Amino acid sequence: MKTPHLWFAVLAGAALAAAPVAAPAAKPAPKAAIYTVTLKDMKFGPLPATLHVGDTIEWVNSDIFLHSATAKDKAFDVELKPGAHLWTTFHRAGTYPFTCRYHPGMTGTLVVADQAR
Amino acid sequence: MLKAIGFAAAVVLAASGANAQAAPSKSGGPNDAQIAHIAYTAGGLDVAAGKQALAKSQNKAVRDFAQEMVRDHTAVNDQALALVKKLGVTPQDNPTSQGLSKDAAAKLASYAKLSGKAFDKAYVDNEVAYHKTVNGALSTVLIPDAQNGELKGLLQTGLKLFTEHQLHAEHLAMSLK
Numbered sequence: 001m002k003t004p005h006l007w008f009a010v011l012a013g014a015a016l017a018a019a020p021v022a023a024p025a026a027k028p029a030p031k032a033a034i035y036t037v038t039l040k041d042m043k044f045g046p047l048p049a050t051l052h053v054g055d056t057i058e059w060v061n062s063d064i065f066l067h068s069a070t071a072k073d074k075a076f077d078v079e080l081k082p083g084a085h086l087w088t089t090f091h092r093a094g095t096y097p098f099t100c101r102y103h104p105g106m107t108g109t110l111v112v113a114d115q116a117r
Numbered sequence: 118m119l120k121a122i123g124f125a126a127a128v129v130l131a132a133s134g135a136n137a138q139a140a141p142s143k144s145g146g147p148n149d150a151q152i153a154h155i156a157y158t159a160g161g162l163d164v165a166a167g168k169q170a171l172a173k174s175q176n177k178a179v180r181d182f183a184q185e186m187v188r189d190h191t192a193v194n195d196q197a198l199a200l201v202k203k204l205g206v207t208p209q210d211n212p213t214s215q216g217l218s219k220d221a222a223a224k225l226a227s228y229a230k231l232s233g234k235a236f237d238k239a240y241v242d243n244e245v246a247y248h249k250t251v252n253g254a255l256s257t258v259l260i261p262d263a264q265n266g267e268l269k270g271l272l273q274t275g276l277k278l279f280t281e282h283q284l285h286a287e288h289l290a291m292s293l294k
Binding site for chain 1: 188277284
């Protein structure tokens with residue numbers, strides 16, 4: 001699957017019937033970490049200072065509104081219904097500013113380093 | 118305090134006489150049944166405005182914004198309905214709600230005569246002013262006067278949402294100039 005800047009995988013949570021958006025279904029690498037980012041009160045919650053290739057973000061929408069986590073370069077685009085949990089695994093290093101497609105005031109940046117820790 | 122809401126509404130909506138005849142709470146401000154009615158009415162009116170924009174505008178950014186208003190305000194109002202049902206509260210009509218509705222009806226009729234860029238500008242400019250006023254009323258009257266904790270919490274959630282809406286509307290208004 002072609003992803004110009006990033007290989008990523010999105011695994012649908014049980015609450016959603018959404019199909020995976022892209023890329024190989026991610027079984028996190030042996031030392032990969034999973035970080036939870038909660039969307040609440042119209043904000044992205046605390047982000048990990050640095051991710052490493054192979055790490056996963058679990059997006060949790062705790063608001064009553066539809067949100068998304070959408071990379072500005074479209075490397076990932078996760079639509080999050082209220083209560084949804086979705087995962088994005090990063091397979092390429094880079095800096096990824098992102099926003100909520102529906103609420104442009106919600107923004108954040110994820111930094112993904114190579115796998116060396 | 119209810120007079121203050123009526124005044125705030127009048128700033129944006131040019132509502133006439135929307136000042137304070139409803140039964141006050143012990144504190145002299147609106148009671149929870151009135152607050153719920155005002156908040157629900159304000160949300161519903163913005164949904165109606167958004168639907169008009171979706172019917173009339175061809176501008177993608179304006180349409181995206183209008184869709185956001187319809188979706189988000191509907192979500193809040195659905196929560197509000199569920200809450201008043203749970204609490205066994207019957208929302209109570211009041212002069213502020215009536216003033217909001219009256220002025221919004223006039224705005225819808227006025228904007229129905231517009232098209233193209235003139236409509237887009239009128240709609241978005243009004244969205245800026247409307248959210249600014251509603252946010253002011255939420256901050257200074259509705260949230261402080263709400264007695265029920267769950268109602269207060271929902272209003273606070275609404276304020277965070279509407280603040281984001283106001284910023285979005287302001288950015289959109291700038292792009293339309």
